[in-house]
Amino acid sequence: MPRYFTDEHEWIDVEGESATVGITDYAQEQLGDIVFVELPSVGTMLDKGGDAAVVESVKAASDVYSPINGEVTEANGALEDDPALVNTSPEDEGWFFRMTIGDASQLEGLMDEAGYKAFVDSL
Amino acid sequence: MSDETIEEQAPEKLPLDGWHRAQGGRMVPFAGYEMPIQYEGIVAEHDWTRQHASLFDVSHMGQLGVSGEAAGEELEKLLPGAITSLKEGRMRYSLLLEENGGILDDLMVTNAGPQYGLVVNGACKWDDIAHLRDHLPDEITLTHYDENALLALQGPEAVGALSVLVPEAAELVFMTSDYFDWDGVPLWISRAGYTGEDGFEIAVPAEHVEKLADALVADDRVKPAGLGARDSLRLEAGLPLYGHDLSTETDPVSADLIFALTKKRREAGGWLGHEHVMQLFDDGPARKRIGLKIDGRMPAREGAEVFAGDTMVGTVTSGGFSPTLGHPIAMAYVDTAHTEEGSELEIEVRGKRLSATVTSMPFVPHNYYRGSK
Numbered sequence: 001m002p003r004y005f006t007d008e009h010e011w012i013d014v015e016g017e018s019a020t021v022g023i024t025d026y027a028q029e030q031l032g033d034i035v036f037v038e039l040p041s042v043g044t045m046l047d048k049g050g051d052a053a054v055v056e057s058v059k060a061a062s063d064v065y066s067p068i069n070g071e072v073t074e075a076n077g078a079l080e081d082d083p084a085l086v087n088t089s090p091e092d093e094g095w096f097f098r099m100t101i102g103d104a105s106q107l108e109g110l111m112d113e114a115g116y117k118a119f120v121d122s123l
Numbered sequence: 124m125s126d127e128t129i130e131e132q133a134p135e136k137l138p139l140d141g142w143h144r145a146q147g148g149r150m151v152p153f154a155g156y157e158m159p160i161q162y163e164g165i166v167a168e169h170d171w172t173r174q175h176a177s178l179f180d181v182s183h184m185g186q187l188g189v190s191g192e193a194a195g196e197e198l199e200k201l202l203p204g205a206i207t208s209l210k211e212g213r214m215r216y217s218l219l220l221e222e223n224g225g226i227l228d229d230l231m232v233t234n235a236g237p238q239y240g241l242v243v244n245g246a247c248k249w250d251d252i253a254h255l256r257d258h259l260p261d262e263i264t265l266t267h268y269d270e271n272a273l274l275a276l277q278g279p280e281a282v283g284a285l286s287v288l289v290p291e292a293a294e295l296v297f298m299t300s301d302y303f304d305w306d307g308v309p310l311w312i313s314r315a316g317y318t319g320e321d322g323f324e325i326a327v328p329a330e331h332v333e334k335l336a337d338a339l340v341a342d343d344r345v346k347p348a349g350l351g352a353r354d355s356l357r358l359e360a361g362l363p364l365y366g367h368d369l370s371t372e373t374d375p376v377s378a379d380l381i382f383a384l385t386k387k388r389r390e391a392g393g394w395l396g397h398e399h400v401m402q403l404f405d406d407g408p409a410r411k412r413i414g415l416k417i418d419g420r421m422p423a424r425e426g427a428e429v430f431a432g433d434t435m436v437g438t439v440t441s442g443g444f445s446p447t448l449g450h451p452i453a454m455a456y457v458d459t460a461h462t463e464e465g466s467e468l469e470i471e472v473r474g475k476r477l478s479a480t481v482t483s484m485p486f487v488p489h490n491y492y493r494g495s496k
Contacts, residue, residue: 035444
């Protein structure tokens with residue numbers, strides 16, 4: 001299953017008609033201890049680059065943007081009880097939400113794993 | 124006017140800059156300096172401070188000396204607390220005020236024997252120096268000890284760790300200070316800090332600060348901690364932070380800092396801002412700084428609006444998640460009618476209303492050492 005990355009440090013896994021979104025290990029490392037994640041509710045229509053979620057670390061609130069257009073189909077309820085999952089397992093158990101793929105062509109503008117790694121190394 | 128003329132200066136480096144980086148500190152610009160916000164993580168550093176001891180570099184703060192005949196009397200014209208009656212080695216929390224009662228800075232003032240020592244906020248120090256120089260007579264000497272570093276060793280195990288290097292420092296009690304010699308290095312040590320824990324602030328010549336920091340963290344009880352933990356610790360301790368909870372828009376009465384206005388001096392006056400502050404003191408302030416305990420896990424940050432029903436009654440000035448308590452807490456200025464302990468209010472965050480309860484501060488009890496019982 002292909003995984004893409006944005007320059008805002010979100011990842012998106014594409015599986016058929018559905019995609020799963022989270023933030024990268026680099027992002028959680030930068031944010032520090034995460035104490036709360038505000039997730040979009042099911043049915044929310046998201047726009048590429050638009051606000052999708054908010055991560056609260058001890059020090060600040062940070063926006064998480066939607067990598068593509070689509071509708072939210074599921075939010076990760078596990079983050080409600082244990083937001084620190086984003087720190088311990090950012091690219092697996094700490095996923096944020098699932099969404100439909102409104103416009104598959106938007107995926108083409110995103111980075112692959114090697115591209116994202118090079119991007120982070122350049123920061 | 125071109126943009127070039129208002130270009131900001133690059134942040135300065137602290138004497139311990141290389142040491143912080145070698146310890147894994149993540150450096151951020153703060154108060155004109157590059158400072159460590161964290162090393163291993165804010166929560167880990169916060170918890171370590173509450174249980175053991177942490178070393179904070181607060182060398183960005185201004186260390187000032189005020190000397191000359193009648194230096195105490197002259198300082199009393201600018202500070203609302205009793206200064207001349209402060210015994211040698213004693214210190215107190217005080218405020219620099221404007222004529223209209225607005226707070227220019229909060230500070231610690233110590234009777235250091237031949238002179239008074241002031242420790243002021245880093246971001247305000249140049250304005251403070253200008254204010255003091257403007258108001259103090261020419262015979263009073265104002266010295267800026269900018270060749271000194273300042274370390275804060277905070278936590279219940281701070282006394283044990285410092286005693287290894289300077290055994291006599293253990294005899295200090297909260298809000299007292301003295302000179303000590305460590306291996307030929309002169310240290311000015313105060314039993315004080317801004318975390319709510321027992322601990323010390325240590326002024327040391329910059330050329331010796333790295334040696335001292337190394338010696339302190341060589342102790343297993345001591346780890347370095349950054350600005351992030353310092354902020355969450357002081358918030359739990361209910362201590363206001365200048366530039367957030369205090370400003371020229373606030374005054375000592377609204378800020379609930381009446382303890383800093385010594386009773387005798389409230390009555391006698393003779394200090395800058397007295398008239399306006401006493402007006403507020405007698406009439407009661409329109410709004411007051413209070414603590415809020417927030418339900419759930421979503422923090423409310425500085426600037427969030429506080430509501431009683433549909434009416435906006437205040438604004439959050441500091442807020443965050445309390446690692447010790449496991450829920451969000453905040454300080455806010457709220458209309459006096461809604462400041463009673465237990466009052467139920469709401470805070471608006473991104474269009475949502477969070478339930479909050481007015482709570483006495485400190486949120487986490489202070490753990491100061493006031494002498495053996």
